[in-house]
Amino acid sequence: xxxxxxxxxxxxxxxxxxxxxxxxxxxxxxxxxxxxxxxxxxx
Numbered sequence: 700x701x702x703x704x705x706x707x708x709x710x711x712x713x714x715x716x717x718x719x720x721x722x723x724x725x726x727x728x729x730x731x732x733x734x735x736x737x738x739x740x741x742x
Contacts, residue, residue: 706723
């Protein structure tokens with residue numbers, strides 16, 4: 700999968716993320732990056 704497709708899939712349906720450039724560097728340098736997925740159940 701090309702880098703632009705990976706970035707697009709990573710940013711899909713997100714409210715907050717690191718900058719697009721930071722994400723690009725991460726995906727270019729790590730084969731299996733880790734992420735934090737937070738969820739707040741307040742109204």
